[in-house]
Amino acid sequence: MARDWTDLFITDRPGGTVAQAEAAPSEEERRGFFRRLRQNMRKTREALAAEVHATLFEGDLDEETWERLEEALIYADVGAKTTAEVVERLEQEAQEGQLVGGEQLTGRLAELLAQLARTGDEHIDIRPKPTVILVVGVNGTGKTTSIGKLAWHLRKTLGQEVVIGAADTFRAAAVEQLERWGERAGCDVIKGPPGSDPGAVAYDA
CATH class of the missing domain: 3.40.50.300 (P-loop containing nucleotide triphosphate hydrolases)
Structure with missing residues (x-):
């Protein structure tokens, strides 16, 4: 990234x-935007992490658990289609015994979301005219x-x-x-x- x-x-x-260039911003200024972006997303990230922890680490994995997880992801603007795909995959892997316990489920959730967020090349090619x-x-x-x-x-x-x-x-x-x-x-x-x-x-x- x-x-x-x-x-x-x-x-x-x-x-x-x-x-x-002479007029280019300093290293600190250039990195500032990305740092502020991460900071602005902090509340959403922390709220989602807290809800996921409460959902996957407490109680049994039943229908209510998956519904709560779906709700938490949608509230975090993950998107309905993506949420459905991720939760369905998690539920299937948990039922098959591939995932046991909240720690494995949370790790797998982060892995699935990261995979879906990737769009291929993470750079913007401005060589074509016009771009x-x-x-x-x-x-x-x-x-x-x-x-x-x-x-x-x-x-x-x-x-x-x-x-x-x-x-x-x-x-x-x-x-x-x-x-x-x-x-x-x-x-x-x-x-x-x-x-x-x-x-x-x-x-x-």
Whole structure:
């Protein structure tokens, strides 16, 4: 997993690495975003860990146990489909005797979630021209801020030409936030009228 912005992007520079520009942020600043991301996820992680521990380490493994585990994972935004797959797999392996006790179940749960979270290459290849980065996710997960950070580092650290497409046309605040990030990064922001077709904005961008 990329630990900072210089690890995240694959460029056409020698070795595919990001050269340090004079205006590039310090090592501490570059790592700060990823550290804050981990810190922001801390409450969710701790709450999920506590519920999983209470579910898998206490009492028998019955139907209520698996329902509680499903509920905990869904509350942690794991997603209904993924939750169903993970819990079904855990229940099957427990019934077959492959997993015994809360420690083995918890370890296997973490392993399954990690496998499902992997998307293949963990880097963003910006060598193709143009490179399109599509950002999607549920509300409140930091999409707008992440887009702004990506734009800033692509523009200021790598000197790339960047255009932001504000396709969330149903939330005015999102467009305003992206416009502010665009000003900071020095890049254009393409937007449409409130409530307009997001696909049209993406096409224009």
